[in-house]
Amino acid sequence: MFSIERRDGSTSARAGVLRTAHGEIQTPIFMPVGTGATVKGVLHRDLKSEINAPVILANTYHLYLRPGTDIISRAGGIHSFMAWDRAVLTDSGGYQVFSLAANRKLTEAGAIFRSHIDGSKHIFTPEKVIDIQRTIGADIMMAFDECAPWPCDHNYAHRSMDLTHRWLDRCVAQLSETEPLYGSEQMLFPIVQGAVYSDLRRISAEKIASAGMPGNAIGGLSVGEPAEVMYEMLEVVNEILPADKPRYLMGVGTPANILEAISRGVDMFDCVMPSRNGRNGMLFTREGIINIRNQRWASDFSPVDASSDSEISRTYSKAYLRHLVISGEMLGAQISTIHNLSFYLSLVREARERILDGTFGTWKKETVQRISERA
């Protein structure tokens, strides 16, 4: 399922391949977020050609509320429903336990939610979350967890982690008692928690590793803590998570965050940043970060990114994109999103090449610097 092609000599980075029922995923990889069965504003065609994403995310909570599992089931699963033949990973709704905290209540059984759409009441249990993800038909399903907030004290973090671990046991049990509905294999990734406490992270990593799943995730990071703390947690956790299985850092992050995490042994990432920030006018480029709404780009007729893998980034000028974004034209959001995702995917592809040719360490160092600053 996962094989490692090469380990970097000077860092913990690895280049590998994860095989799914809907294609191979070369790692390290960034997975665009498509919460509601769509990467906002991007046609599948561009997701494949311009961005070349082998896998995208969708979200259990959001799809469960709308369109609902019945529709997805009748469509024959998410791939068929959205006409996407590459891999899909579904988040379990654990992040919504965190982000919709005002509208939910946690119990041992699960999380009781108020729908943000119509206020209706729902309960998510580990069993139900597995069932929904079976119905959705994701290639990679995520265990149901609590993503603890930051800051959070050791006591809360400990209790939260224990709950996530008990929920994991139930997820694994439900997994073994159910079968895929559409004939293609589904994997389950459990999630390490433990907030910013090394002792808890160690315990959690041991627990997650012992589940013996084909891949493992690291959650509860980049929720507000300093990046250095996140890196420290990654080092602690990756010491323990099995080296021969993919490691997925959930919800991260900036291009620099991703390169730093790759160098610490992480293989998979997802984040709303390239898509959401793109819609809001923030562009990531090889020359650094730019806010395309700024006056300084008003008459810059050079391409958004002349050296991009994406034809779209090479075609439209900064001045034109600025005009579109400032005018609130939907094409502005589309171009920005495609550009950013294309940048993220080409960044991880280059990281992979550097790992394979043994130059990752030095390349990472100079690249992090350049892409983190404002252009």
Add this chain to the structure above:
RNA sequence: GGGGAGAUACCAAAGUGGCCAACUGGGGCAGACUGUAAAUCUGUUGUCUGAAGACUUCGUAGGUUCGAAUCCUGCUCUCCCCA
């Protein structure tokens, strides 16, 4: 020709004696965004200053008043109705 209404900052539009450098919206400028309740949210927008503060503003020229965007008079301009 007669009658009426009105002129406020980049635009629109509140404000009818001190709480007004002036509500609010738009526009402009900048910032935020990390497993998406986000094509969203925040700040700022007379001049000088880091700030305190100071200075110049409400068509225009005068006047009344301790004090005027607000009251009075002349002028200029705009809009509406009737002929």
